[in-house]
Amino acid sequence: xxxxxxxxxxxxxxxxxxxxxxxxxxxxxxxxxxxxxxxxxxxxxxxxxxxxxxxxxxxxxxxxxxxxxxxxxxxxxxxxxxxxxxxxxxxxxxxxxxxxxxxxxxxxxxxxx
Amino acid sequence: xxxxxxxxxxxxxxxxxxxxxxxxxxxxxxxxxxxxxxxxxxxxxxxxxxxxxxxxxxxxxxxxxxxxxxxxxxxxxxxxxxxxxxxxxxxxxxxxxxxxxxxxxxxxxxxxxxxx
Numbered sequence: 001x002x003x004x005x006x007x008x009x010x011x012x013x014x015x016x017x018x019x020x021x022x023x024x025x026x027x028x029x030x031x032x033x034x035x036x037x038x039x040x041x042x043x044x045x046x047x048x049x050x051x052x053x054x055x056x057x058x059x060x061x062x063x064x065x066x067x068x069x070x071x072x073x074x075x076x077x078x079x080x081x082x083x084x085x086x087x088x089x090x091x092x093x094x095x096x097x098x099x100x101x102x103x104x105x106x107x108x109x110x111x112x113x
Numbered sequence: 114x115x116x117x118x119x120x121x122x123x124x125x126x127x128x129x130x131x132x133x134x135x136x137x138x139x140x141x142x143x144x145x146x147x148x149x150x151x152x153x154x155x156x157x158x159x160x161x162x163x164x165x166x167x168x169x170x171x172x173x174x175x176x177x178x179x180x181x182x183x184x185x186x187x188x189x190x191x192x193x194x195x196x197x198x199x200x201x202x203x204x205x206x207x208x209x210x211x212x213x214x215x216x217x218x219x220x221x222x223x224x225x226x227x228x229x
Contacts, residue, residue: 009153045203045220091155099144099163100171101205101218103156 002027004094006104013082014112020067021077021107023092030054032096034068034075039106040088048090051075082111116140119204119221126228132191134224136204142219143208145187149173150201150223159202162187194228201225 004025013019025034036048051059051068058066063083067076079086092104120135138145144163148156158171160179168179176198180188187206191198204221 004155006155043201043203043223045205045218047217050217099207100158100161101146102158103148105153105155 002029002094002096002102004092004102004104006092006107008107009105010108010110012110012112013079015082015084017082018078018080019082019109021079021090021092021109023075023077023104025073025075025092025094025104027073027094027096029096032094034066035093035095035101036064036066036075036077037091037093037103038086038088039091040085045091049077079109084111084113087111117204117206117219117221119202119224121224122222124224124226126191126194126226128195128228130191130194130228132194132226132228134189134191134202134204134226136187136189136206136221137185138187138206138219139185140206140208140219141184142206143184144206145181146205146207146218147171147177147179147187147189148203148205150203156203159189194226196228199226199228 032053034051038046038048049061049064063080065078090107094102117138126132146161147159150156157173159177162168162181178190202224205218207218
C-alpha cells in the first residue's frame with residue numbers, strides 16, 4: 001500500500017525568507033505523480049505544484065519548487081521569498097495507477113512579518 | 114469557473130441522527146471522492162465513485178455510506194451519527210481514471226460537522 005509521510009506538523013518562516021517542507025512516500029509503482037496542495041484558512045484546497053515520477057527535472061512554479069529524489073522516495077517543497085499569503089496548511093499527496101489521491105498528515109506553515 | 118459545491122459549510126447534528134452531506138460538481142467528471150480531514154491525520158479517503166450508481170470503499174468506510182444517483186451529485190451518509198464522526202469532510206472530483214493519473218482533483222470548500 002502506498003503511504004505519504006510529512007514529519008513536520010508545524011513550521012514558521014520570516015517573510016521574504018526561504019522554507020523547505022519535507023515529504024517522503026512509499027510505493028512499489030514506477031509511474032506515479034506527486035503533488036503539493038495548499039489549504040488556507042478558507043479551506044479551499046489549491047494545487048501548488050505537481051511532479052511526474054518519470055521526469056528527472058524538478059518542477060517549479062514561480063516561487064515554489066520541489067526537490068524530487070526518486071530513489072530516496074523524497075519530495076520536498078521549497079518556498080522562496082515567503083509571503084504572508086503563504087500561511088496555510090500544506091499537504092503532500094501521491095497518485096498512482098489506482099487513481100486515488102493519498103495524502104500526508106500536513107504541515108502547518110506560518111509566515112511571520 | 115469549474116466548481117465542486119458542498120451544500121453546508123457548518124453543520125451541527127445530534128448523536129444518532131441520520132446525516133446527509135451533499136456534493137455537486139459541474140465539470141462532468143466521472144470520479145468523485147469523499148475525504149475526512151482531522152488534525153495530525155491529513156485527509157483520509159472514505160468512499161469514492163467512478164461512475165453513476167457505482168461506489169467503492171476507501172480506507173475508513175465504517176459508519177458511512179454513499180449514494181450516486183446522478184453523475185454530478187455524490188452524497189455521503191452517516192446512518193447514525195456519533196461524536197467520533199465530528200470532523201471536516203471534503204468532497205473532490207476528477208476526470209475519467211483512464212485519462213491517466215496526471216489529472217487534477219477539484220475540491221469543495223469542506224463541511225465542518227459537529228456531532229453533539
